[in-house]
Amino acid sequence: MMSNVGAQQAIVFIGGGNMARSLIGGLIAAGTPASAIRVAEPVAELRDTLARDFGVSVFGDAIAAVPDTGIWVFAVKPQVMRTVCESLAGHARAIRPLAVSIAAGITAEQLERWLGGGVGVVRCMPNTPALLGAGVTGLFANAQVDADGRAAAESLLSSAGKTVWIEDEAKMDAVTAVSGSGPAYVFLLAEAMEAAARTQGLPDDAARALVLQTVLGAARMLTESDEPPAELRRRVTSPGGTTQAAVETFEAGGFRELVAQAIANATERGRQLSAAND
Numbered sequence: 325m326m327s328n329v330g331a332q333q334a335i336v337f338i339g340g341g342n343m344a345r346s347l348i349g350g351l352i353a354a355g356t357p358a359s360a361i362r363v364a365e366p367v368a369e370l371r372d373t374l375a376r377d378f379g380v381s382v383f384g385d386a387i388a389a390v391p392d393t394g395i396w397v398f399a400v401k402p403q404v405m406r407t408v409c410e411s412l413a414g415h416a417r418a419i420r421p422l423a424v425s426i427a428a429g430i431t432a433e434q435l436e437r438w439l440g441g442g443v444g445v446v447r448c449m450p451n452t453p454a455l456l457g458a459g460v461t462g463l464f465a466n467a468q469v470d471a472d473g474r475a476a477a478e479s480l481l482s483s484a485g486k487t488v489w490i491e492d493e494a495k496m497d498a499v500t501a502v503s504g505s506g507p508a509y510v511f512l513l514a515e516a517m518e519a520a521a522r523t524q525g526l527p528d529d530a531a532r533a534l535v536l537q538t539v540l541g542a543a544r545m546l547t548e549s550d551e552p553p554a555e556l557r558r559r560v561t562s563p564g565g566t567t568q569a570a571v572e573t574f575e576a577g578g579f580r581e582l583v584a585q586a587i588a589n590a591t592e593r594g595r596q597l598s599a600a601n602d
């Protein structure tokens with residue numbers, strides 16, 4: 325979907341790190357003019373790269389960057405969010421921006437309070453495939469956000485991939501644990517499969533090519549066929565064959581319970597990030 329955010333109001337990213345870079349890349353690729361995007365980032369090297377790669381305006385300090393902007397995207401770590409928001413509260417009262425946060429754990433109530441109250445907040449959780457326009461983002465809007473604000477946030481994040489609105493904010497920590505962190509689980513599986521392939525004597529480059537294309541092919545089957553994962557798995561698994569030997573090993577080792585526990589722990593860490601940084 326084409327982004328039309330840039331045509332309406334300037335966007336400022338507060339924090340120009342990894343996720344901001346992914347989102348900015350997505351916005352530019354979707355047609356948002358670079359002139360509509362500003363980035364406040366204290367690290368000079370990151371500022372220079374963003375300006376060079378995307379042509380966006382860069383600032384060392386958020387206070388200098390926010391005037392005349394309609395959308396503030398908070399892309400700093402949860403640990404610094406309170407300080408950053410409080411430093412902008414005066415400007416938030418004057419400008420009444422739409423505040424969009426991508427920070428794990430930090431709640432819309434916290435963001436609104438730190439910004440001085442009466443601010444529309446959309447709490448989002450994107451993921452790194454945003455860099456390729458292949459991400460997915462969960463979004464939650466507080467009561468101050470009107471239909472136009474929802475549309476603006478959705479347009480912004482849809483440059484990064486698919487969007488899913490979450491009506492119960494308490495579930496945003498689960499979104500973070502499933503899709504925000506999720507790419508890392510797939511990368512971990514790929515790492516483990518590559519190492520195992522080498523253990524079985526495959527050369528490094530062959531191990532890598534076999535694993536990467538298997539992950540890509542399986543992801544495409546998951547998303548391009550109508551079959552559920554269990555059915556796709558069943559079709560690979562010949563009775564008494566090689567896949568059965570592997571899958572039985574996973575099951576015996578508690579693979580499903582381990583995944584459930586990992587996602588439960590990640591969800592709980594989101595809650596802790598909120599409490600610890602209040």
Ligand SMILES: NC(=O)C1=CN([C@@H]2O[C@H](COP(=O)(O)OP(=O)(O)OC[C@H]3O[C@@H](n4cnc5c(N)ncnc54)[C@H](O)[C@@H]3O)[C@@H](O)[C@H]2O)C=CC1
Binds near residue numbers: 340341342366402427
């Ligand atoms: N990395 C990921 O896969 C995802 C990260 N997130 C969230 O995105 C946020 C950013 O994460 P990353 O991009 O990975 O971290 P990062 O560390 O790459 O980026 C954060 C940036 O904020 C800058 N910063 C620090 N203080 C600042 C200030 N006062 N004003 C402006 N900028 C300031 C830092 O210099 C840094 O470049 C976090 O809150 C994280 O929870 C959300 C979804 C996925």
Ligand SMILES: O=C(O)[C@@H]1CCC=N1
Binds near residue numbers: 428500504505
């Ligand atoms: O690990 C984290 O806390 C962030 C949020 C989701 C992905 N990275």
